[in-house]
Amino acid sequence: MSYKGKFRVWRGDSEGGELKDYEVEVNEGEVVLDVIHRLQATQTPDMAVRWNCKAGKCGSCSAEINGMPKLMCMCRMNTFEEDEVVTVTPMRTFPVIRDLVTDVSFNYQKAREVPAFKPPADLKPGEYRMQQVDVERSQEFRKCIECFLCQDTCHVIRDHEENKESFSGPRFLMRVAELDMHPLDAADRQNAAQDQHGLGFCNITKCCTEVCPEHIKITDNALIPMKERVADRKYDPIVWLGNKIRRRPA
Amino acid sequence: MTELERHSYDVVVIGAGGAGLRAAIEAREQGKKTAIICKSLFGKAHTVMAEGGCAAAMGNANSNDNWQVHYRDTMRGGKFLNNWRMAELHAQEAPDRVWELETYGALFDRTPDGRISQRNFGGHTYPRLAHVGDRTGLELIRTLQQKIVSLQQEDFEATGDYEANLKVYAECTITELMKDGDAISGAFGYWRESGRFILFDAPAVVLATGGVGKSFKVTSNSWEYTGDGHALAMRAGATLINMEFIQFHPTGMVWPPSVKGILVTESVRGDGGVLKNSEGKRFMFDYVPDVFRAQYADNEEEADRWYKDADNNRRPPELLPRDEVARAINSEVKAGRGTPHGGVFLDVSTRLPAEEITRRLPSMHHQFKELADVDITKEPMEVGPTCHYVMGGVEVDPDTASSTVPGLFAAGEVAGGMHGSNRLGGNSLSDLLVFGRRAGMGAATYVDGLQERPKIDEADVDSAATEALAPFELEGGENPYSIHQDLQQSMNDLVGIIRKEEEMERALGRLAEFRGRIAKMTVEGHRQFNPGWHLALDLRNMLTVSECVAGAALLRQESRGGHTRDDFPEMSPEWRKKLLVCKLDAEGHVNVTEEQQIPMREDLLELFEVDELKKYLTDEELPAK
Numbered sequence: 095m096s097y098k099g100k101f102r103v104w105r106g107d108s109e110g111g112e113l114k115d116y117e118v119e120v121n122e123g124e125v126v127l128d129v130i131h132r133l134q135a136t137q138t139p140d141m142a143v144r145w146n147c148k149a150g151k152c153g154s155c156s157a158e159i160n161g162m163p164k165l166m167c168m169c170r171m172n173t174f175e176e177d178e179v180v181t182v183t184p185m186r187t188f189p190v191i192r193d194l195v196t197d198v199s200f201n202y203q204k205a206r207e208v209p210a211f212k213p214p215a216d217l218k219p220g221e222y223r224m225q226q227v228d229v230e231r232s233q234e235f236r237k238c239i240e241c242f243l244c245q246d247t248c249h250v251i252r253d254h255e256e257n258k259e260s261f262s263g264p265r266f267l268m269r270v271a272e273l274d275m276h277p278l279d280a281a282d283r284q285n286a287a288q289d290q291h292g293l294g295f296c297n298i299t300k301c302c303t304e305v306c307p308e309h310i311k312i313t314d315n316a317l318i319p320m321k322e323r324v325a326d327r328k329y330d331p332i333v334w335l336g337n338k339i340r341r342r343p344a
Numbered sequence: 345m346t347e348l349e350r351h352s353y354d355v356v357v358i359g360a361g362g363a364g365l366r367a368a369i370e371a372r373e374q375g376k377k378t379a380i381i382c383k384s385l386f387g388k389a390h391t392v393m394a395e396g397g398c399a400a401a402m403g404n405a406n407s408n409d410n411w412q413v414h415y416r417d418t419m420r421g422g423k424f425l426n427n428w429r430m431a432e433l434h435a436q437e438a439p440d441r442v443w444e445l446e447t448y449g450a451l452f453d454r455t456p457d458g459r460i461s462q463r464n465f466g467g468h469t470y471p472r473l474a475h476v477g478d479r480t481g482l483e484l485i486r487t488l489q490q491k492i493v494s495l496q497q498e499d500f501e502a503t504g505d506y507e508a509n510l511k512v513y514a515e516c517t518i519t520e521l522m523k524d525g526d527a528i529s530g531a532f533g534y535w536r537e538s539g540r541f542i543l544f545d546a547p548a549v550v551l552a553t554g555g556v557g558k559s560f561k562v563t564s565n566s567w568e569y570t571g572d573g574h575a576l577a578m579r580a581g582a583t584l585i586n587m588e589f590i591q592f593h594p595t596g597m598v599w600p601p602s603v604k605g606i607l608v609t610e611s612v613r614g615d616g617g618v619l620k621n622s623e624g625k626r627f628m629f630d631y632v633p634d635v636f637r638a639q640y641a642d643n644e645e646e647a648d649r650w651y652k653d654a655d656n657n658r659r660p661p662e663l664l665p666r667d668e669v670a671r672a673i674n675s676e677v678k679a680g681r682g683t684p685h686g687g688v689f690l691d692v693s694t695r696l697p698a699e700e701i702t703r704r705l706p707s708m709h710h711q712f713k714e715l716a717d718v719d720i721t722k723e724p725m726e727v728g729p730t731c732h733y734v735m736g737g738v739e740v741d742p743d744t745a746s747s748t749v750p751g752l753f754a755a756g757e758v759a760g761g762m763h764g765s766n767r768l769g770g771n772s773l774s775d776l777l778v779f780g781r782r783a784g785m786g787a788a789t790y791v792d793g794l795q796e797r798p799k800i801d802e803a804d805v806d807s808a809a810t811e812a813l814a815p816f817e818l819e820g821g822e823n824p825y826s827i828h829q830d831l832q833q834s835m836n837d838l839v840g841i842i843r844k845e846e847e848m849e850r851a852l853g854r855l856a857e858f859r860g861r862i863a864k865m866t867v868e869g870h871r872q873f874n875p876g877w878h879l880a881l882d883l884r885n886m887l888t889v890s891e892c893v894a895g896a897a898l899l900r901q902e903s904r905g906g907h908t909r910d911d912f913p914e915m916s917p918e919w920r921k922k923l924l925v926c927k928l929d930a931e932g933h934v935n936v937t938e939e940q941q942i943p944m945r946e947d948l949l950e951l952f953e954v955d956e957l958k959k960y961l962t963d964e965e966l967p968a969k
Contacts (some may be wrong), residue, residue: 107872121436123600134824139876142782144385146566149606149711151482152388168714191537192873202386206506210494211449220402221444229451233476236451236483240387248812276449309710 127166142193153241163243185246212281235272244302261292264302271316298314348541356546360388361777363756364552365488370784393483395609397753399475399770400438404472411435422764424960430740430762441777450487464614467768491760505536520808521580524798528751532808537957548787551754561836564607570882573891582747584926587736588896589906594669596730598687605730617692621681628661631672670729686946687728744786752763755783758900765905815880818952821866824880848898891934917962
């Protein structure tokens, strides 16, 4: 059952690096992360890789496997031919720290820019009442394990460093949608989605949805409805008139 | 003088799981400048793996539930070895802690009337676990993470700096605590990314580092669970209790080998799943111990009726506390009635409609489909025991979470006492919230009461730095990965689910050898993001913790909860009165001594029937009637 697998792994740091070839044992039922761990234990003890739960729940071991953004712990070796070279590279959208580890601080910065849940003023803890159907929309988005693969694959920032400042990426646009759809959130989030988080950049190519290991329908259920909500408000003639009147100088 | 980055805080929290984050929120809300330090990225801690739910007697699903019932269940689950004051505080405060999460933005599953839904779990009399499908831990950690961010946003409004009062130091490991005389004065560690040293000057440290599972081969725990907090506390002079009690979760995956040990949530059984052996028999009916006969059904018909009518039927034995179920599975496999891969069958496919399974157990469905090619809506899972949780930990004052060392606090899995000899499922997430908050409060109050700020001794900093770099010094020694594998194998084989005197003595002998091997290991490469080096430093902690587990397990001559002695199969009321306390001696060796339990307060004792107490307590401990 066991065979020698051919692996090509990116080794290097912020200064530069290269793909290196390895031959390493692969056993039945293993995933890419198992093989990377075997490399560490037997050939390359200092190979840097992030991981944690090894069960697809924490979203730490994100990388690109044969060019596809994936979790290494959920990518099974039997999806490859035995003589196929498996290439593992770090996520391209974020700066490399070392080997397969990237600097994902961009995401934590964007997370801070989304105003937190605003609790309703008139309800005390324990008094919250919500229907299951109403919480389910936001619950889908709260399945997110923050692996940042959607951010990695999104073409708005993948090859456009200059867009990073004004675009929060699918993960955090989805966070805005999650809060907007929370039955009891008291904040208004629709203008900010467009003006501060760059919702307009998204041209719904659904790449984010495709790579999501949690199978969250990011585009269909979060981004498109959010675009519709923003558009409704922007082009609603009554809202338009209201804005005009309110903005008139005193 | 060692060159390093220095920071000054009021409270430093080590660990960013549920307990650490809740402690940090509390310390910051009490006006303390707080740092959170974690080995992984922010939001990846092991809490994320918790599946089933958070136990709190809110009474939403059954209005008969209240804190007294929860207290009784917790004490029974821990076989009365629990610190009763902790169990009392936990049962009383858990509902408020869960409701509070809703004000942070948490979205739990709902009852038809819009309240938080609660599910059944092993050992809990009523449906009690607040949950979100089978990903409750993720909801908990994300909610607390987002609350931290919201506090940082408040600080930004006020000061223009997000990190003015509350900062997360991610991918940073603490290797040593600093002391001024008896009291804590700070913490020393390194950045995983650069390998550079970092020093925190702080009068109060909260340990929230979780458990010790990485000392065992088959475990549901992540790499972070290397017993850092346990070992840091001991090196700082604190005591650990109950270290002989390790929870083997009955249902871990057994196939394929690379996922062996990964958790299969107890919710599968809570929602109707049953355990069967290779003969197709629901074997748990044969394993109901005497102390639980009154609460658990002895036939399938009654057990099945319970799911619909819990008030008039006894519970299915699949929902016995985890220690009982794990031992039963172990016995079935040993008797040759196991599955092809050495487990037993856990079947929910014949018990619930497929769409109900995917709605209630989405991540189990996903996990088996992706990792084992098994569709749990159509076929049974193969499961077996996996090292899951350590009941033992830092001995703390129940109300303040303070250890025996001034300025050192502990909460969550790293603290001992709350769960006695066995933890009930669902009591961990509530433990994190209740005692995380109390630790944050305890630390803040301690800091307020200080006359003078303890100082850091530069000589201690230098020696911590030397110690951390030691693995780079030697050449030609063993690689830390192979030492780690051997250690895990030894603990699994010799101090596992069923224990014998002779095997534990062998384990202690081997652990002494490991001490020598670890002193001589070699790390290759340099300090920048070097996992070999990180493991080398964590190994010291794993070894200390393993010595505590084996040492305490050898002394306790009875079987109770997460400690089963082949040579002492009975539970002894005399032993219930004793705690085994681990402390390091001057040479750094683990000493285990006996300490008497504090007798349970009278009013708490009165919550139980005398007949039940007789099963656990000695005659003189029984209430005078």
